[in-house]
Amino acid sequence: MSTGLRSGQVAQAAGVNIQTLRYYERRGLLAAPERSNGGHRLYGEDAVTVLRVIKAGQRLGFTLEEVAELLEAGRHRHGRPAAGLQERAAAKLAEVDARIADLTTIRTALAAAVQAGCDDLTVCASSACCPIPFTDLAEENRHAGPCC
Numbered sequence: 001m002s003t004g005l006r007s008g009q010v011a012q013a014a015g016v017n018i019q020t021l022r023y024y025e026r027r028g029l030l031a032a033p034e035r036s037n038g039g040h041r042l043y044g045e046d047a048v049t050v051l052r053v054i055k056a057g058q059r060l061g062f063t064l065e066e067v068a069e070l071l072e073a074g075r076h077r078h079g080r081p082a083a084g085l086q087e088r089a090a091a092k093l094a095e096v097d098a099r100i101a102d103l104t105t106i107r108t109a110l111a112a113a114v115q116a117g118c119d120d121l122t123v124c125a126s127s128a129c130c131p132i133p134f135t136d137l138a139e140e141n142r143h144a145g146p147c148c
Contacts, residue, residue, distance in 0.1 A: 004034060004042030014051035021051065029054055029068050061092050109133060 005013070011021045024030040030050055033041040050071070057067040066088065073084050112131030118124040124132060 004036075004044055005047065007041050007043070010043045010047050010051065013048045014055070016051055016055065024051065024054060027064065027068065029064070029071060060089075061096060062088075 007018050007021055011018045014021075021030070025032060030047060033043045033047070036042050053071070054064075054067050057070065058064070062070070070085060070088065109132050113124065116124075116129065116131050118130070118132070121132075124130045
């Protein structure tokens with residue numbers, strides 16, 4: 001291969017740094033490039049696409065291992081739809097929905113604590129009107145009184 005993109009060109013086009021490019025190469029997510037007569041790495045145009053897919057997959061919540069599995073499945077599909085993408089995307093969507101539900105619960109509790117003026121976690125936990133869900137506390141340990 002006498003033509004191709006050098007490391008810096010690929011990294012810049014994909015929006016990553018050269019260390020990231022080499023890391024993905026070491027991990028096997030990106031195929032090892034050809035070398036020029038002078039020993040420079042020369043990547044094909046597809047390397048930019050692969051790097052963009054990796055970064056997009058990470059932004060969508062997939063781990064590098066999951067992205068690697070999806071890339072590998074895509075390489076062996078032989079014209080068929082990529083195996084597992086729909087299934088994995090649906091599973092990742094369910095994970096995201098669960099995290100959003102958890103974060104919504106956390107946000108609601110924190111907003112209630114701010115609204116109630118809670119300033120001491122121990123005092124708040126022992127208050128009957130504490131908005132933070134201390135489910136482990138026995139009801140008899142709670143006492144009525146001014147909130148937080």
